[in-house]
Amino acid sequence: MGRRSDHSREELQELIVDATLSLVREHGADRVTARRIAQAVGYTPGMLYSVFVNLQDIFLHVNQLGLFTLHKQCTQAIEGNSDPGAAIKAMGRAYLRFAAEHTHQFDLMFTRTELPAAPTATSLKHQIHSLFDLVETQLRILKPGASDKELTLAARALWSGVHGTAALRLSNQLYLDESEADRDIVELLVNNFLISWQR
Amino acid sequence: MGRRSDHSREELQELIVDATLSLVREHGADRVTARRIAQAVGYTPGMLYSVFVNLQDIFLHVNQLGLFTLHKQCTQAIEGNSDPGAAIKAMGRAYLRFAAEHTHQFDLMFTRTELPAAPTATSLKHQIHSLFDLVETQLRILKPGASDKELTLAARALWSGVHGTAALRLSNQLYLDESEADRDIVELLVNNFLISWQR
DNA sequence: TCCTTTATTAAACAACGTTCAATTACTAGT
DNA sequence: ACTAGTAATTGAACGTTGTTTAATAAAGGA
Numbered sequence: 460m461g462r463r464s465d466h467s468r469e470e471l472q473e474l475i476v477d478a479t480l481s482l483v484r485e486h487g488a489d490r491v492t493a494r495r496i497a498q499a500v501g502y503t504p505g506m507l508y509s510v511f512v513n514l515q516d517i518f519l520h521v522n523q524l525g526l527f528t529l530h531k532q533c534t535q536a537i538e539g540n541s542d543p544g545a546a547i548k549a550m551g552r553a554y555l556r557f558a559a560e561h562t563h564q565f566d567l568m569f570t571r572t573e574l575p576a577a578p579t580a581t582s583l584k585h586q587i588h589s590l591f592d593l594v595e596t597q598l599r600i601l602k603p604g605a606s607d608k609e610l611t612l613a614a615r616a617l618w619s620g621v622h623g624t625a626a627l628r629l630s631n632q633l634y635l636d637e638s639e640a641d642r643d644i645v646e647l648l649v650n651n652f653l654i655s656w657q658r
Numbered sequence: 659m660g661r662r663s664d665h666s667r668e669e670l671q672e673l674i675v676d677a678t679l680s681l682v683r684e685h686g687a688d689r690v691t692a693r694r695i696a697q698a699v700g701y702t703p704g705m706l707y708s709v710f711v712n713l714q715d716i717f718l719h720v721n722q723l724g725l726f727t728l729h730k731q732c733t734q735a736i737e738g739n740s741d742p743g744a745a746i747k748a749m750g751r752a753y754l755r756f757a758a759e760h761t762h763q764f765d766l767m768f769t770r771t772e773l774p775a776a777p778t779a780t781s782l783k784h785q786i787h788s789l790f791d792l793v794e795t796q797l798r799i800l801k802p803g804a805s806d807k808e809l810t811l812a813a814r815a816l817w818s819g820v821h822g823t824a825a826l827r828l829s830n831q832l833y834l835d836e837s838e839a840d841r842d843i844v845e846l847l848v849n850n851f852l853i854s855w856q857r
Numbered sequence: 858t859c860c861t862t863t864a865t866t867a868a869a870c871a872a873c874g875t876t877c878a879a880t881t882a883c884t885a886g887t
Numbered sequence: 888a889c890t891a892g893t894a895a896t897t898g899a900a901c902g903t904t905g906t907t908t909a910a911t912a913a914a915g916g917a
Binding site for chain 2: 569570571572584587588591611612613615616618619620621622623624626627630632633634635640643644645647648650651652653654655656
Binding site for chain 2: 864
């Protein structure tokens with residue numbers, strides 16, 4: 460068939476990204492193919508390339524969505540925590556929860572990225588930055604006298620710890636019997652770090 | 659041709675794994691195909707399947723090699739450090755160095771793993787455990803009274819921090835101008851953690 | 858020398874991402 | 888209402904991938 464115009468260009472884009480997200484969450488990025496996405500939205504594979512450049516391009520948009528909801532869940536975790544340390548730990552738990560609930564999506568977002576020197580889209584770059592900012596804001600409350608450099612570094616350190624925990628747990632490389640051990644690890648890590656950092 | 663017996667089964671296995679490692683280091687795991695490996699060792703693709711089960715199986719053996727050299731470099735980093743804290747930081751730097759020098763290999767070892775619940779070969783499992791043990795040993799010196807559980811958890815926390823830093827740097831998600839920022843992050847993380855943990 | 862055994866190959870398969878000419882459906886002009 | 892033109896969508900193709908398997912060629916024992 461020729462022009463259908465059942466959907467506008469933007470509707471089509473949203474349709475594709477949403478379908479891809481569902482497929483990724485259910486089957487993992489490896490098993491999500493152009494043909495499967497096309498089938499899910501009721502078109503043929505060729506059509507995808509009139510809306511997106513690439514399969515990678517589609518995944519990139521999926522990841523923008525992912526970072527957005529991750530950011531939202533982190534801000535929600537902060538709410539109601541007047542203590543910055545508690546807020547940071549709550550963020551860490553939200554991060555772990557996201558990774559645990561949406562294993563495949565988290566995998567696509569953070570480990571299925573291109574190497575090396577991923578030319579991460581500037582949009583993604585900003586989204587990740589704003590995640591860092593959430594931590595920095597709490598740290599600044601905790602230690603008002605800290606320099607920008609100090610804050611930046613500390614936020615990266617904490618973020619690295621939380622991310623590392625999530626990543627290792629995801630790939631089953633923590634080797635701990637208890638299923639909730641990752642929460643204990645983050646708690647321990649953040650607590651001990653902050654105690655000696657804030658002063 | 660039929661039987662060549664230029665190489666024994668074990669020689670062939672070593673040949674394949676070594677060639678694959680070289681290819682991975684140079685081009686990244688994504689671009690390493692069965693046909694390329696076969697060409698590198700002077701055989702046809704089909705032969706690989708008489709020595710290994712899978713391409714994945716080959717990568718798994720490559721990763722065993724990788725974990726072995728990573729372990730070696732970590733133990734070497736410890737040598738000459740009487741202070742446990744210094745030893746742990748030296749291990750962290752060795753870890754970062756390995757990740758930076760062999761980007762693609764590190765990527766294959768830790769992020770290109772299967773999901774979820776990677777049924778990691780028991781061999782890999784033990785190798786990773788012995789890496790954890792290196793950290794635990796140093797922690798035990800630092801805090802002789804600590805329980806096993808305490809040591810296990812602290813080792814995981816530190817390891818997660820170091821690994822997270824390496825992983826985020828690898829995928830260019832730290833967004834720091836200075837190229838050696840990852841070392842600063844690990845230094846900061848380990849220092850602050852240990853100060854309040856040891857006592 | 859022949860025959861069995863076995864290592865290796867060549868060719869095939871299905872599935873993949875991607876491209877592009879052909880086709881179809883809609884829109885505008887008369 | 889009819890036709891021409893435009894643009895969306897397809898279908899089929901290409902080169903590549905991992906993997907399997909029947910055929911083949913070489914080695915060793917009789």
